Amino acid sequence: MDRRPVSRSIAQVGLALTIAFGILAGWAGYWQVFRSPDLSNAADNPAVIAAARDVVRGKILDRDGKVLATTKRDDNGDPYRVYPERSVSAVVGYASRKFGTAGLERAYAAQLIGVSDPDPIRNLLKKFETNPTDPQALTLSLSLALQKAAVRGLGDDKGAVVMLDPRTGEVLVLASTPTFDASAITNPATEDQGFAAVRDAASQPLLNRATQGRYVPGSVFKIVTAIAALGSGAIDASTTYPNQAKAERDGLVVDGFRIREHPGVPARTLDLAHATEVSSNIFFALTGLKTGGANLADYAAKLGFAGDVGFDLPVAASQVTNGSGKQPGGFVDDVELANASYGQAETFVTPFQMALVAATVANGGELMRPHLVTALTGRSGTRTVSPEPLRRVISQEAAAAINAAMVRAVEGTLGRQFTPGAAVPGITTAGKSGTAELGGSGEPHSWFIGFAPANDPQIAIAVLVERGGRGAQRAVPLAGSLLKTYFDTVAK
Amino acid sequence: MDGFTVTIWVVRILFLVLLYVFLFGIARALLRDLRAASREPTVELGRLVVVASPAGEPAAGTTLPLDAITTLGRDVNNAIVVDDEFVSAEHAVLTFRGRTWYVEDLGSTNGTFVNGSPVDSVAPLGYGDEIQLGQVRLRLDRVRR
Amino acid sequence: MSNAAPATLTLPRILGPIRPRPRWREARLLAVVAVTILVGSVSLALAQRAPDAPPGGLEPAEPFHLAVYVGVLLLAHVAQVLAGRRTDQVLLPAVGLLGGISLLLMERLPQNLVIQTIGKTDLGLADVQLVWLVLSIGLATTLAIVVRSDRWLRMYKYTWAATGVALLLLTFVLGTEINGQRLTLSFGPVSGQPSELLKVILVVFLAGYLSENRSLLVEQSTRVGPISLPPVPYLAPMVAMWAIALGIVVVQRDLGAALLFFAVFLLLLYTATGRAGYVVLGLILFILGAFVMYQVVDHVRTRVDIWLDPFADPSGAGYQVVQSLYAFARGGLIGTGLGAGLPLVSGRLPIPAIQTDFPLAALGEELGLVGIMAILGIYLVVIERGLRIGAAARDDFRALLASGLALVVGVQAFIIAAGNLKLIPLTGITLPFISYGGSSLLVNGIVVGLLLALSDKGVEPPPPPRQPGRLARLARRGGG
DSSP: OOOHHHHHHHHHHHHHHHHHHHHHHHHHHIIIIISHHHHHTOTTOHHHHHHHTTOOOOOEEOTTOOEEEEEEEOTTSOEEEEOOOGGGHHHHOEEETTTEEEHHHHHTHHHHHTOSOSSHHHHHHHTTSSSOOOOOEEEESOOHHHHHHHHHHHTTSOEEEEEEOTTTOBEEEEEEESOOOHHHHHSTTTHHHHHHHHHHOTTOTTSOHHHHOOBOOGGGGHHHHHHHHHHHTSOOTTOOOTTHHHHHHHOEEETTEEEOOOTTOOSSOOOHHHHHHHTOHHHHHHHHHHHOHHHHHHHHHHTTTTSOSOOSSOOOOOBSSOSOSSSGGGOSSHHHHHHHHTTOTTOBBOHHHHHHHHHHHHTTTEEEOOBSEEEEEETTEEEEOOOOEEEEOSOHHHHHHHHHHHHHHHHSHHHHHHSTTOSBTTBOOEEEEEEEOOSSSSOOEEEEEEEESTTSOOEEEEEEETTOOSTTTTHHHHHHHHHHHIIIIIOO | OOHHHHHHHHHHHHHHHHHHHHHHHHHHHHHHHHHHHHHSOOOOOOEEEEEEOTTOSSOTTOEEEOOSEEEEESSTTSSEEOOOTTSOSSOEEEEEETTEEEEEEOSOSSOEEETTEEOOSEEEEOTTOEEEETTEEEEEEOOOO | OOOOSOOOOOOOGGGOOOOOOOOHHHHHHHHHHHHHHHHHHHHHHHHHSOTTSOOOOOOOSSHHHHHHHHHHHHHHHHHHHHHTOOOOSSHHHHHHHHHHHHHHHHHHSOGGGSOEEETTEEEOHHHHHHHHHHHHHHHHHHHHHHOOOOHHHHTTHHHHHHHHHHHHHHHHHHOEEETTEEEEEEETTEEEOHHHHHHHHHHHHHHHHHHHSHHHHHHOOEEETTEEEOOHHHHHHHHHHHHHHHHIIIIIOOHHHHHHHHHHHHHHHHHHHOOHHHHHHHHHHHHHHHHHHHHHOHHHHHHHHHHHOGGGSTTTTTHHHHHHHHHHHHHTTTOSOTTTOOOOBTTBOSSTTTTTTOHHHHHHHHHHHHHHHHHHHHHHHHHHHHHHHHHTOSSHHHHHHHHHHHHHHHHHHHHHHHHHTTSSOOOOOOOTTTSSOHHHHHHHHHHHHHHHHHTOOOSOOOOOOOOOOHHHHHHHHHHO
């Protein structure tokens, strides 16, 4: 009997097992060394939870160094958090001994407590120290002054304001109303009532409407359609539709469904800039049909509609459709596509996402990663977070065309009628207002997105007022006043 | 770093080091074995064919592989178990040294025979030769590659 | 009868003659093992010392456990020295080291995870594990000394197969259900997991079956298009094996055992026949079966889903895997040190079933990547020794038996380690010699014992026969 083949097979099996174990060792290395920093920072990691009990967390500061979160000690000497500014409650959140964490207190729990160092070597050496935690203080790009102005402007209405620098992605305002009293939740003397009040309030103050609220966008969505149309080459800045004038008058029939224009739109042929100026539903419906559902969904994804933009706080996904249809992009039929193209049908967006749309156009078609935290400072020094481009969505020329269109919407003769109060005196402002019809009785949502100055944008803005009426009623003037405040105070 | 922390980490690192001392201790010998094995050709140079076996264990006509050292006898511990009443528990051993096969009688009661002649203690064995233990006869054959 | 052997004591025949033979390599390795476990124990004691306790010297935690365990290893060594068989000298130290690590781990965990009451004393986790370790090493040593012939394994393979199937059916029917799995047979106070024993029975049967039919399987084949399959009558047992594996998954919900059986089966089939085609066929059957199981069987789908993305449900179904990964991440390169990891969550350990299903995660946290690689290395050593014993074996049956036993330990270790690390879906099998569990330790002890018995190199080569001098040869020829 020839035994040799058996021993050869055995050797091969042995080799295979050795390779398998080698792969296993490499895989262990992946989790233990490569992924170790981000896993060790997860808020539900027991090490973080254990450390959270005893450690004094780092402070949270705005861009000018004003304190947004700090620590006090109670009668037993145990630390608890204090939040001097109510207007930033949605952003900063709370870190309560009893009720867990929210907002940045949650997202940056590990860094605020200081369980792990971003530098792997220092992290390794940390084991040998008797005091291994190094609480980091967070410096944010947020501007407390602007944030307060935004919250004041929203008043008693439910809504959100997002302002960011399109060149760097730094977020200066992330306001959501109603705000809540985070200090009441974290103060041991008042924590039970404080939390119950917030949790049970009908107006849902714990909901961060800027990043988690999903709303029908109305006409502000037309910018997304324009991005998809120009980006995919379906239209250019001079495209017009031969049947437009007639359709403006009688309505556009798509698969038996008649799309009517809103009042105030002249019945004539329009190009992109003019259509944006008067906010023509027909033009954008035709453009959407020409672009196709697949392209619309594709460019929406590029703009970050999935919520995966790498922001410091979790961002809910926006959608162009609920995807139940079989047509390209997930649309049910052309009627849905046409309606979605001017921001109705099954489109839902977060105010944060729309701010990113404005910022993309403002930054010449390149989307920067939005971020709040600009620096982390601890015992071991300061680590700054640099601006980082996320991706290029459309070309510079396409962005310039949309830019021009949005300038017309604010500063053009007709545009000024639709968006009074948005323009900042002396500074060319670009933007788009939106009135999101919700069907039934009740006011529509009031929207505005924009940026300024149009020729060299420094700030992009998105404003949403729930049930605020027509765009021009609430969102537009609020945006205008906030932009003015920005240029008067923050911009140097 | 205080004294206690130093001590505890020295001990911890020592533990990890010792684990690897164990592994290296084996690895060194492992490499030595592998090198030795590759030098020795694991080539079969002979086999036994059962010519006659009245008791039937091993069956007549079977071919038995041979190691460099192969023990024969009635006891189950032997490499080749020869279950014949005239065979001792540990009867003989076949060894291959250098270039020749040798058969050695291990002090059996009835003796070992090569081609009919009794084996003194050690005798050389050539291909084609027959050895006899009790009533069982076995022939040494070359292995054709 | 035999007078060639040196003076011996008369002992029961089964023990064999006492022919003491030194085993220096084993002794050296065991010394390293003993020192390693001692240092580990000291490390544990230092970590467990309360911060305000007076600074003591360096003494080990649980010196009694340490003494008993090292003593048992020493006894096993001495027993083998006395028996004088030329068995493998690396297996016992390697297994001893794994057992020592297990003991340290069990000492480190809260003792009230397991409480066994005997008479008036309560035994905690480490105590019980020590008992099982001692029994396991004792069983292995006994088998190493006593098992001299493989006939009882070789001859009765169909009986073994029948016993295996009977055990399996018994567990299907009579087993006690824990967490939806029927894995344990209980008779009064004693309970065990037959699936552990089944894997050994499977190897014994396969070794016998494959060695007998080896030539047929290698030379003949049925061709189905471009693929060559084993001849049809021999294809049947293969498919039956696959069906049994699926049955185990569905009925007993024991994915780990099914995977282990099937993998060992395929590997042994390849070892016996050398035909990669059979392995490819087996893999195709596996993928088909896995796909169908995923669609049809709920718990398979859950397991695969949490394997693909455990963070989708980090506090629900994916909790164990997520916490396991956190533990590995907390360990980093050199770990937190024995006894210093595993932060408690509301007074409980962060990973449930840590002593049975996730010991590697605990070791990963406390010993780091360096420690994990060492432990994987020790398993590789055990596999390598087993495969080497197979490669050097006298005949096919012993070769397949030894390889199969080595594979059973090695593949099982791989499956559970990979599950802990999310390389493959998590299964509920034990990590050999490290997990807590009597059945597992005893059966693995049997495996090691059999491997040692198979590794006996036999009688030492006699000194080369002295060539008679030229004169003597001439004289002999003359005399004739």
